[in-house]
Amino acid sequence: MSRDDVRRTMVGRGIPLPGNDIDTDRIIPARFLKSVTFEGLEAHVFADDRTQNPDHPFNEDRYQGAAILVVGVNFGCGSSREHAPEALRRWGIRGIVGESFGEIFFGNCTALGVPCLTAEVADVRWLMDAVARQPGREIVLDLEKGEVRFGDRTIAAAIPDGARRQLVTGTWNATGVLLEAGEAIERVARSLPYIRGF
Amino acid sequence: MAETLLDKVWRAHTVRVLPSGQTQLFIGLHLIHEVTTPQAFQMLREAGLKVRFPERTFATIDHIVPTASQARPFGDRLAEEMAVHLVRNCKEFGVPLFDLDSGRQGIVHVIGPELGLTQPGTTIACGDSHTATHGALGALAFGVGTSQVRDVLATQCLALPKPKLRQIRVEGRLARGVYAKDVILTIIQRLGVKGGVGYAYEYGGSAVAAMSMEERLTICNMSIEGGARAGYVNPDATTFAYLRGRPFAPQGEAFDRALQWWKGMATEPGASFDDVVALDAGAIQPVVTWGINPGQSVGVRDPIPDPAEASETDRAAWAEALTFMGFQSGRPIAGTRIDVAFIGSCTNARLSDLRAAAAVAKGRKVATGVRALVVPGSQAVAAAAEAEGLHDVFLAAGFEWRKAGCSLCLGMNEDKLTGREICASSSNRNFKGRQGSPLGRTLLMSPAMVAAAAVSGQVVDVRELLT
């Protein structure tokens, strides 16, 4: 872990994206997965939604350079493609606040150091409206206090404890932490009859 | 205290509790494919790491393969590049690959069970959200993203919080013309597409107990469509009979020892759950989706619902779905004209699915103007279907008979919808743009219902065609 990996607060201008159950096929359609790297994915984030809707927030000038995405219910449901959070991250998203998240998407975001916080419906709606009124103003996601601040208002925002600890301690890239178990991994393997061959 | 399969598998595979409070869970089987792994192998290379348990890792190629002809090099340059990378990565890291010339290639969630790799009481990971499929054999199987694929390659472990457990009991008997697909679509409609977030689903009850392994695979496959990352059925006599003799299942006396261990991993009577939901199997109808997520469905004889009846949370999504689909609430879903019929995917492209579809297609013709394709889930499924002449039934009826792959489930190969085409599909996702055309429309249903729609040119109740 390095100090750059610590995610205690995420600060940046907001971009509201209303709508529920926005799946990862919409975040990044499958045809853009035909690559052996994640490079360039930012150009295709919400590709079809943006074509179909010229007023899509990701098309709007005032939200260019935003870093905090505000979403509704069950954002990122569907496919496990990490291309979805990668596309968002490469576009510039550093943190997400929403009503709820698809579970695999949440895990993928955490693994990329992008915190996803959940807040109450009314608070999320308020935040979407407030950001739309003041797109130049910064949002603060505070993982340690479990809150989101915008202007003079603070709303409660939660993140499951395990992910929160990974993010605030900068250990969200799990490989290193998992490797620390060393031989204990092989010990568990040997204890399992199906690994031993019964 | 009586324990669940989840409890037992979790404990047996726990390496340690991590500082984050999550569990470091040992993964007994890692299945990989070409789309979600090239970046993970690259990360391994950059970190100077090896694959920790190459003998517990198996690869196949499924998402990008053309299904008309599978001759290499593929016509699509990008698809070819992905295939080249997969072969190279598997070779460099010592991972066995079920390649196109192996006779064992197929959709990752079809070949795992088919080869006997998927076994009760084990943990499984795959960089694919439908990994819960393998839970049908009593495994705890998780869909993961590319970073976690890297974690498993490097450490054979995942960092995970233990999920809560919901038991879903389906009691009674399914009516004729009602299939496992209708059961899982009904469950998702009932509990919602995010009802399972934070949960694993244990499917049980007399209807599930009576199901074949292939039907259970269909049920578990769509767990993620209900928000649950994992779903399983307790291993029983059906499971053991299915596994006996499969290439990677234990053989001879080892099989008997395995059987004892497998039995011991099942949920014990009296175990408690975080939640229990019961469904009456007899009340389930053939189901068709009318919207843009798998929870938006109705019985084939029911009208398309009105957003005014939706909960406040769902109202806007229902309205958006109707607009996208060009459907009107109050109208019956039956009678909807279709352009394409797709029988395939990890949900419904096994032998029993093809048999059910062929029974409907037999002696009938695909309606004029409908493009119909059957894409077997694996090379083994294709061979078995051909051995009993199912391909002839489909070809005579005017269906295309293809090679194994994901195909039109996600439209990463040449098989795509065009424009606003409507597809009757046995796959698992009806998301906007899912089948390759940004405006394409998907109606999810059972394979028999797809065959019925193909020969009728419109959505019909398959029960009217079953003699």
Ligand code: SF4
């Ligand atoms: S068949 Fe469809 S859902 Fe299944 S693994 Fe392939 S693309 Fe994914």
